[in-house]
Amino acid sequence: MANSGITRRGLFVAGGAALAGGATGYVIANAQAGEIENVTQVLVEPAGTNAKVSVPFYGAHQAGIDTPAQIYSKFIGLNVVDPTQDSMVAIGRILTDDAARLTQGEPALGDTEPEVAANPSRLTITAGVGRSFLQKIGVEVPEVLVEIPPFKTDALNPQWGQTDIMIQIGSDDPLTLAHAQRMVTKDLSTLTNLVWIQEGFISPTPGAEGSSASRNLMGQVDGTVNPNLNEFDDVVWIDDSSWASGGTVLVLRRIRMMMDDWDMLDRGAKEIVVGRSLETGAPIGGTSESDPVDFNAVDSIGLPVIPRDAHIRVAHAATTEEMILRRPYSYDAGISNGIADMGLLFAAYTKNPAKSYIPMQERVAESDAMNRWLTTIGSAAYLILPGVGEEDFLGEVMF
Amino acid sequence: MKKQSMTGIAMSVALALFMAPHAVQAHEGTHSTPKAGATCDMTGKTEMVKKKKYRTVNYVCLPNSKWSQALPVSKSDLTTKDMWAKAANTGMSAAFGLVTNPTDKDIRVIGARSPKYTSFAQLHEVVMDPATNQMVMQQRPEGLLIKAGETIELKPGGNHIMFMGLRQPITAGALVPITLIGSKGETLKFTAMGKVYAGANEEYDSGDMLSGMSSGMSSSN
Numbered sequence: 001m002a003n004s005g006i007t008r009r010g011l012f013v014a015g016g017a018a019l020a021g022g023a024t025g026y027v028i029a030n031a032q033a034g035e036i037e038n039v040t041q042v043l044v045e046p047a048g049t050n051a052k053v054s055v056p057f058y059g060a061h062q063a064g065i066d067t068p069a070q071i072y073s074k075f076i077g078l079n080v081v082d083p084t085q086d087s088m089v090a091i092g093r094i095l096t097d098d099a100a101r102l103t104q105g106e107p108a109l110g111d112t113e114p115e116v117a118a119n120p121s122r123l124t125i126t127a128g129v130g131r132s133f134l135q136k137i138g139v140e141v142p143e144v145l146v147e148i149p150p151f152k153t154d155a156l157n158p159q160w161g162q163t164d165i166m167i168q169i170g171s172d173d174p175l176t177l178a179h180a181q182r183m184v185t186k187d188l189s190t191l192t193n194l195v196w197i198q199e200g201f202i203s204p205t206p207g208a209e210g211s212s213a214s215r216n217l218m219g220q221v222d223g224t225v226n227p228n229l230n231e232f233d234d235v236v237w238i239d240d241s242s243w244a245s246g247g248t249v250l251v252l253r254r255i256r257m258m259m260d261d262w263d264m265l266d267r268g269a270k271e272i273v274v275g276r277s278l279e280t281g282a283p284i285g286g287t288s289e290s291d292p293v294d295f296n297a298v299d300s301i302g303l304p305v306i307p308r309d310a311h312i313r314v315a316h317a318a319t320t321e322e323m324i325l326r327r328p329y330s331y332d333a334g335i336s337n338g339i340a341d342m343g344l345l346f347a348a349y350t351k352n353p354a355k356s357y358i359p360m361q362e363r364v365a366e367s368d369a370m371n372r373w374l375t376t377i378g379s380a381a382y383l384i385l386p387g388v389g390e391e392d393f394l395g396e397v398m399f
Numbered sequence: 400m401k402k403q404s405m406t407g408i409a410m411s412v413a414l415a416l417f418m419a420p421h422a423v424q425a426h427e428g429t430h431s432t433p434k435a436g437a438t439c440d441m442t443g444k445t446e447m448v449k450k451k452k453y454r455t456v457n458y459v460c461l462p463n464s465k466w467s468q469a470l471p472v473s474k475s476d477l478t479t480k481d482m483w484a485k486a487a488n489t490g491m492s493a494a495f496g497l498v499t500n501p502t503d504k505d506i507r508v509i510g511a512r513s514p515k516y517t518s519f520a521q522l523h524e525v526v527m528d529p530a531t532n533q534m535v536m537q538q539r540p541e542g543l544l545i546k547a548g549e550t551i552e553l554k555p556g557g558n559h560i561m562f563m564g565l566r567q568p569i570t571a572g573a574l575v576p577i578t579l580i581g582s583k584g585e586t587l588k589f590t591a592m593g594k595v596y597a598g599a600n601e602e603y604d605s606g607d608m609l610s611g612m613s614s615g616m617s618s619s620n
Contacts, residue, residue, distance in 0.1 A: 090572025
């Protein structure tokens with residue numbers, strides 16, 4: 001639905017790139033015969049050719065979640081100077097106005113660099129609010145926006161912690177993205193204080209041949225298990241009677257990869273830790289990424305083919321209720337204390353984290369073999385506000 | 400040109416215009432026409448005369464003349480789009496955006512009001528002051544003529560709606576109600592969104608009556 005604006009133009013512009021195999025996001029693997037437009041929408045074309053492609057802003061849900069992942073994304077954490085309902089109204093109005101214009105390739109009101117806004121390149125601007133912020137301003141906290149408990153493998157740095165509000169901006173053009181970030185943060189500068197900006201990227205080419213998922217810095221094809229677009233209502237979008245209906249919950253985790261230690265493992269050991277082939281993304285014992293995982297398979301001496309502590313076993317969702325949408329971005333923050341400071345901005349979207357993300361992460365923290373090479377240094381959760389119509393502003397439904 | 404604080408100039412202007420004994424009682428049929436090229440400020444209130452609503456328009460024209468006229472209140476045919484106002488705590492501010500005349504007749508806008516935020520709004524232009532080679536703001540002597548079918552852009556560095564002496568801060572995200580008043584007494588109401596904006600700091604040249612006073616628009620903080 002949120003992709004409907006990329007239709008014909010995307011089809012034509014993307015034609016060549018489709019054959020070249022430049023694809024990312026999670027939709028393509030799920031595209032059914034006849035859903036030609038969906039297939040073309042997920043294509044990330046050679047730099048510049050999708051400059052004029054825009055993602056619709058108005059709708060039941062905010063864009064930027066069921067939008068196939070853009071190449072670049074930033075998550076911006078802000079605290080509200082005067083946490084009141086009036087401030088939330090002002091922030092909602094400004095964000096709505098800026099996002100409605102910028103995502104369509106139009107300059108923001110008072111835009112000092114209007115030309116830079118001209119190439120949206122699938123720009124999306126998505127807003128969320130934190131649980132404690134809603135409590136502070138005296139707004140009913142949606143039941144599903146629970147506290148994310150600390151997990152025993154966490155080593156959280158408050159630098160990347162919970163903030164009052166969060167703005168997620170994605171685009172295939174880093175200049176467009178930087179401009180949108182500047183416009184939005186400038187426009188909110190009297191109402192908010194910037195706490196953090198987390199910058200991420202994905203490869204515009206798929207992690208493996210025919211894959212829907214990108215590759216992360218550890219070499220894994222990451223994001224294989226994701227809901228189909230037609231499962232979003234069951235997995236992602238809140239549909240209760242609260243004002244949050246139509247929104248979702250984002251759990252944003254900054255996961256540092258201990259790359260220098262990971263380097264010490266040989267390839268076979270890495271694949272046993274993950275439970276998949278690094279080259280193809282296929283589960284151990286399978287041949288392609290999309291193969292179903294046989295968790296019951298045993299080898300000739302009766303040991304599980306997928307080890308008990310392999311990442312894909314521990315993180316596996318047994319039911320739809322346990323599923324999450326993974327929309328991860330790699331980050332590279334350079335070198336810190338002589339070692340690589342890089343990893344993953346793990347962005348999980350779920351209609352109810354208490355039934356999906358939290359139990360999964362508890363299992364992961366308990367026994368995932370990958371934990372040795374991963375440290376979660378940042379954690380925050382937000383209610384991604386429901387989408388808006390042309391007469392509304394973001395957050396209006398909470399009052 | 401000597402500089403004076405925002406509040407100072409706004410107060411001076413306000414005093415000059417509103418404390419002067421020019422409270423002419425206006426009624427239907429009280430007509431008078433400003434001299435061509437006269438610079439006028441327009442204030443007024445709405446009143447009922449013979450069960451009809453009228454806006455009493457007090458023209459205060461420079462240097463010292465004044466008169467008043469009652470015009471029937473009607474709705475302007477103009478439309479606006481993308482209206483915004485520079486966020487400011489005190490002093491001056493301004494509003495910008497697109498004003499369109501969709502009719503086949505020219506429409507002249509002669510005044511602006513935003514009583515919630517200022518007792519004194521004007522239509523301004525930015526021109527080069529030949530004496531100083533600086534861009535300065537001044538009131539548009541004949542208001543803004545918007546030709547049939549045309550759109551004018553009010554923008555920083557160009558024509559704009561000037562707010563003198565803010566009564567309360569224009570904050571980011573605020574919806575600032577503004578009324579434009581046409582030469583036939585017709586009004587156009589709209590809101591402009593408060594936006595943080597560092598520019599639009601031209602000097603203000605208030606003209607002969609207040610010669611020697613000028614000041615830049617205040618910043619938003």
